[in-house]
Amino acid sequence: MLTRSDFEKLDATDDLASFREEFLLPEGVVYLDGNSLGALPKASASRAEQVVRREWGQDLIKSWNKAGWVSLSERIGDKIAALIGAAPGEVVACDATGINLYKALGMALSLRPERKKILVEGSNFPTDLYVTQGLVQQLDRGHEIVYAEHEEILDAITEEVAVVSLIHVHYKTGRLLDMKAITEKAHAVGALVIWDLCHSAGAVPVDLNGCRADFAVGCGYKYLNGGPGAPGFIFVARRHQGQAIQPLTGWFGHEAPFEFHRDYRPAKTIRQMLTGTQPIVSLSLLEEGVDILGRADMNKIRRKSSLMGDLFVQLVEEQLDGFGFELASPRAAEKRGSQVSLRHEQGYAIMQALIAENIIGDFRAPDIVRFGFTPLYLRYVDIWDAVAGLRRVMEQKLWDLPDYQAKAAVT
Ligand SMILES: *Cc1c(COP(=O)(O)O)cnc(C)c1O
Secondary structure, X not given: OOOHHHHHHHHHOOOOHHHHHHEEOOOOOEEOXXXXXXXXXXXXXXXXXXXXXXXXXXOHHHHHHXXXXXXXXXXXXXXXXXXXXXXXXXXXXXXXXXXHHHHHHHHHHHHOOOOOEEEEOOOOOHHHHHHHHHHHHHHOOOOEEEEOOHHHHHHHOOOOEEEEEEEOEOOOOOEEOOHHHHHHHHHHOOOEEEEEOOOOOOOOOOOOOOOOOOEEEEOOOOOOOOOOOOOOEEEEOHHHOOOOOOOOOOHHHEOOHHHOOOOOOEOOOHHHHOOOOOOHHHHHHHHHHHHHHHHOOHHHHHHHHHHHHHHHHHHHHHHOOOOOOEEOOOOOHHHEOOEEEEXXXXXXXXXXXXXXXXXXXXXXXXXXXXXXXOOOOOOXXXXXXXXXHHHHHHHOOOOOOHHHOOOOOOO
């Protein structure tokens, strides 16, 4: 049986431990929801002050040049590229993930005009599905969405498929797909692949170019710690740049935006994926989050988060036997991202009671409670304390209060 002192010992030799100092975390809170909203880097608070008071307040419009606002999306894109196995000039930071997916999918489909099938997982994050359904409707060119789950994906990739669009780490279960095998299979039949890295970027090592990925999108506010509503990012492999245009053709994607031409001429670079003016304050905060990750070793992050996941699962088995939990994530660390999910029919109320104990995870309908592991600011003892809290909630039936049954707008 594990004890709390096993966890204290792991913390004492943890070579990522010092990163916790770079975040502002509330006293006494165990935060296991960095997969939904990353914690606040200390540097972001001072950067916000600088961007708002000096760059905006004092320098006003001069900051577009002087502070480099005009190329901030590309500068941060290059930094994110280093985290996901892409090259400089292949990533820009901008827009919400859904919008970036719309652009990537539109571009990918126009690279395969003769093919009509788009392969997705039906259990994918809803916005990815909605955006795909919306684009198909807008294009009105007879595209068909084919739904396949996990083990069915490889066989469903046929010569009729134009684009395969998948989440690398599943948002509910944490299951990790084999990016290399799926991309290879798609290319073997002439299809293109879009990878959604929302739960991968900053959480697991990703090697887009090593896998010859075509397109990717991802989130800035989860493991990149960019802040609420932070812009996401989009990756287009160099070989596809300048080959087709994306559907949201705004002035920032024009070859020469400040010549104000009547007619659209796409930039031949990653800048073509931009549409309009980006939220500079949010982008600036994203840069601080990305910079912290840039200084951390992604393999160490992976090792720590895998061990945290394994220990969490072991503790759940040792401490919560008989309380009705079922593991919803893969048992093997190499098959999961940086989270562990449990199923329980009272999942929502249990999570509410746990949050009242200052242990924060989240709930995904119908019955999943999620626990995200963010090695940069979590300690091993947090894992012990989280499961101890969960045991208290179950033993004392703390979840069984009417207040905890009523669902809030955000779960
Ligand atoms: C978090 C998440 C999103 C978020 O989409 P936005 O458009 O940025 O709100 C999309 N897809 C997946 C898989 C996610 O996990």
